[in-house]
Amino acid sequence: MDVYRFLDGKAPFSTQMSFDNAGFLVGHGDKEVHTILVALDITETVVEEAAQAGAELIVSHHPVIFLPAKHITDQDPSGRKLLALLEYNIAAICAHTNLDIAPGGVNDALAQALGLEQIGPFSEDGLGRTGVISGALSAEAFAAQVKERLGANGVRFVDGGRLVCKVAVGGGACGDMGPAAIACGCDTFVTSDVKYHEFQEAEALGLNLIDAGHYPTENVVCPVLADWLQEGFPDVRVLLSHRHHEVFSYC
Numbered sequence: 001m002d003v004y005r006f007l008d009g010k011a012p013f014s015t016q017m018s019f020d021n022a023g024f025l026v027g028h029g030d031k032e033v034h035t036i037l038v039a040l041d042i043t044e045t046v047v048e049e050a051a052q053a054g055a056e057l058i059v060s061h062h063p064v065i066f067l068p069a070k071h072i073t074d075q076d077p078s079g080r081k082l083l084a085l086l087e088y089n090i091a092a093i094c095a096h097t098n099l100d101i102a103p104g105g106v107n108d109a110l111a112q113a114l115g116l117e118q119i120g121p122f123s124e125d126g127l128g129r130t131g132v133i134s135g136a137l138s139a140e141a142f143a144a145q146v147k148e149r150l151g152a153n154g155v156r157f158v159d160g161g162r163l164v165c166k167v168a169v170g171g172g173a174c175g176d177m178g179p180a181a182i183a184c185g186c187d188t189f190v191t192s193d194v195k196y197h198e199f200q201e202a203e204a205l206g207l208n209l210i211d212a213g214h215y216p217t218e219n220v221v222c223p224v225l226a227d228w229l230q231e232g233f234p235d236v237r238v239l240l241s242h243r244h245h246e247v248f249s250y251c
Contacts, residue, residue, distance in 0.1 A: 001029040003036070003057060004093055006232045011095050011102035020097045021063045026082065027091025033057045036233075038226045039241035040219045042092055044077060047084040049243045056090060059225055061106070061218055063094040099221060101126030106171040109220040113149055114190065116167055123180055128170040130186055136163040139188070139208040146190055150216035154250035157210040158199045162187040164208055171217040178202045178209060192217045215246045 004024045007013075016022045035055040039046045042064040050058050058064075064081065073079045085092055099105040107129040111119045116131025137145070139159040147155045166188070168181035173193035178201060181189040188208040202209035222240055230238040 003033060003059070003229070003233070004029075006229070007059070007093060007095055010228055011099045011105055013095070013098050015101060016096060016098040021066050022094050022096040022098050025063060025065050025092050025094055026085050027057070027089075031056055031089070031091060033091075033233075033236060035237040035239065036229055037239050037241055038222050038229070039244045040215060040222055041244060042081060042085070042094070043244060044081045044084060045243050046241055047081050047088065047090065049241055050090050051084075051088040053239055055239065058085075058090060058092050059229065060092065060094050061096060061099060061221060061225075063096055064092045095225070097127075099225075100171060104224060106218055106221040107169055109224050110169045110171045110190070110217055111167075113220045114146060114167065114169065115149065116169070122168050122170065122184060123177070128168055128174060128177060128180075130166065130168045130181075130184055132166050133164060136165050139164060139210075142167075142188065142208070143210050146210055146212050150212055150220065152212050152216040153246050153248070155210055155212045156194065156199075157208065158203045160187070160203055160205065160207040160209065162206055162208060164188045169217075171221070172214055175209075175211070178205065178207050182207055190217070213246065 013023050033056045036057045037050040037055040038059050041062045042060045072082050111129040111131050119131040122128030122130050142164040143157040166186045168186040168189045170191040174191040175194035175198040190210045192214040194211040226238050
């Protein structure tokens with residue numbers, strides 16, 4: 001539980017949103033940990049990677065258990081990964097929406113990855129950040145820069161007809177926060193999982209809206225998590241997953 005308490009000090013689990021299931025989700029609380037694997041998601045591949053690395057703990061952003069489990073069997077991916085965690089005796093701690101809003105967490109990491117300056121809060125609940133870029137770019141040029149900086153396989157965007165100067169970011173699925181981005185003076189919003197009507201609304205409102213993908217906009221926090229853990233537990237080996245990757249491609 002030392003690792004859980006440490007992460008709770010960085011991104012208090014009590015701040016997670018009501019729908020969330022962040023926390024210590026699998027394992028024995030008194031188990032000694034010598035190796036930690038950090039990944040955005042806990043997939044079957046990530047569990048195998050952890051087992052091969054000798055990791056006793058996986059720390060992830062997305063909860064390995066989100067909806068109530070009605071069964072845990074080898075007949076579906078969710079069951080198989082939970083069985084694998086138990087069979088390999090690997091624990092899981094998942095920091096989700098509490099890490100989104102935490103200082104230095106997902107949204108700060110995303111803003112920094114995009115080179116934003118004068119980074120500040122986006123919404124009252126801390127879900128998002130704003131910042132400015134040096135100079136001004138067209139929506140297309142900035143979208144290309146976002147793709148490169150995040151290592152995304154591709155981005156979708158709509159040009160709202162304004163130069164990019166002040167940018168809002170929301171890691172993960174925050175497409176419905178476009179109007180809030182405009183309300184805080186932003187001309188551009190970078191997020192993911194944007195719906196068709198949200199693109200339409202953004203164009204009508206004059207907002208440059210860029211969907212850079214769920215994985216690229218949130219995976220930026222994994223090195224941050226790894227650095228936190230290595231600093232907090234210098235005698236523990238902390239590894240970043242090298243097998244987990246974006247789930248889809250563009251052609």
